[in-house]
Amino acid sequence: MDVLHAAASGDTVWLGLILRRSTTLPQRNREQGLRVLHVAALHGHVSFMETLLEGGIMEVDVRCPQGRTPLHLALTPKSAPWTQAAMSCLLKHEAQVNAATEDGLTPLHQAAAEGLLECVQALIEAGADPRLRDSNGHRPLELATIWCHRQVARFLKDAMWKKDKMAEGTQRRKLQRLKEGLQFWQHRHEFQEKSVRQDVSMERVKAWAKKKGMPLQWGPERGCFLLCHGQHTSTETKEREAPPKAPREAWNISPNPRKAPKASISRAQEVRISTRPQTEPPAPDLRRGVTLTQEPDGGPCYKACWETKPRPAPALPLNVLKRELFSADYPSRLGSPLDFQSRSVLDLPHLCRPPQPGASPWTDIAMHLVEELPPGHH
Structure with missing residues (x-):
């Protein structure tokens, strides 16, 4: 019995003996090109996978001739009911979540096609990209839709929307x-x-x-004159002869320096040009x-x-x-003053009766509509 058959059959004794005697046997390929870690992930033998990965015997992203990694094979029906445990073991050892096969299939494509909602959520949290396409142009969302996995499709659609919004915010x-x-x-x-x-x-x-x-x-x-022999202007001479002004405190913006303005000094003061609302200066x-x-x-x-x-x-x-x-x-249709501060609707005073403790706010809205709308129109 070699390592591949020992891993497939779950015989821990034979696997331990073979791994102790030789380190070259785990690298032997079967007829399909699968290695030991592929077979262990395919059958969901987490203990064998831990032994191979922690001992450094095999790499976590080893590939078969078709480009499949152990993470691809762990997301198959044969690994049930240890599918999520096998996937978690591979992700713990930093497996590539966006590794693609020759057909462009990623582990997220595999999990979406199988309808593994928890695995899809874990892959998205690990950094899997739901916008990648396979050789047929299908994303994981399309595969979940084709195989009628509604919950997976809804989650993937929401994840794609969040990814797009984060990318748009960055741009x-x-x-x-x-x-x-x-x-x-x-x-x-x-x-x-x-x-x-x-x-x-x-x-x-x-x-x-x-x-x-x-x-x-x-x-x-003419207001000023300039001599061609490097002399100073009359304006500069007057500025030099003028006595220095007394420094004014930063908060005191009153025209009369001897008298403080009748206002609060806890916040920054501004000079109001008129009684109209202030507007922002034009942008360059x-x-x-x-x-x-x-x-x-x-x-x-x-x-x-x-x-x-x-x-x-x-x-x-x-x-x-x-x-x-x-x-x-593109001028704005709604101009707001510069000192405008919006308020939350929840801070506004309520004109109806106070809400009962433990009551839902939707109940108050329904009762308000019943009071305001005419009979037969609600």
């Missing part, structure tokens, strides 16, 4: 950081262009003054320097005027990118 955070970076670089680019225009204008004025033989100087009636407009395009392969990218090559944008729909980056083109 939206990347988009927010990208937007802040683009606003900063656009402001810097505009400032540099303005400086260049001012330098060009100054050079033209200097050339014109030199051609006319006039000194580069403006009179005091990125339409002047950033353009969005769609690559031939379907991925979005953006091109900034201060860069030479386009860069890939976060993996989001093009309309979402436009709405976030070019918010001026």
Whole structure:
């Protein structure tokens, strides 16, 4: 009796003797290419699997010629009723949950096709991807639907939705950081262009003054003057001669420094320009320097005027990118003041009778509808 037959038959005595005598026998393949760990996982012999894995005799992700791992074979009807125990043993030793066979089948495909709800839940918690497809283009959800495993299909659909929302949230955070970076670089680019225009204008004025033989100087009636010999302007001289002002406390925003404002100083104070609700300042407009395009392969990218090559944008729909980056083109229909703070419905005062202890809130809603709606309409 060799190791394969000992593992299949569950003979612990023969398996122990063979493993002590030779370490090369566990590597022998059968006609189907299965090894010892495959057979032990196929028949659900957890103790044999622990012996092979803890002793370092075999790797946990050893593959057969078809690309199947022991985790694939543990999720079969032959391993019942020790299917979950065998799977837990393999996951404890860090088995790959997304390992695919030559047909593209993952352990999650196998568990979904067999309708093993608890195993599917454990694989999802271990990091299995429910969006992977096999060679036929089927995801685990499609296999569970084909074999009429409703509970597994519902769980997989919910898991896919959560995965998609987490991925979308990650991409939206990347988009927010990208937007802040683009606003900063656009402001810097505009400032540099303005400086260049001012330098060009100054050079033209200097050339014109030199051609006319006039000194580069403006009179005091123009508000300030500039001497061509490196002298300071009159505005700078006045600022230097002015006495320094007394420092004002950070919380005291009153026009009269000697009198504190009649308000609470426990929170930050602000100057109200008018009695109307305050609104947020307009966001920088990125339409002047950033353009969005769609690559031939379907991925979005953006091109900034201060860069030479386009860069890939976060993996989001093009309309979402436009709405976030070019918010001026999509004004909000509901404008809220800057100091608006939303409140929960549960904090609002109730106009009906107080709820009874232990009563369900849905009972109060039903009674309220009976009182408000006319008879025969509820």
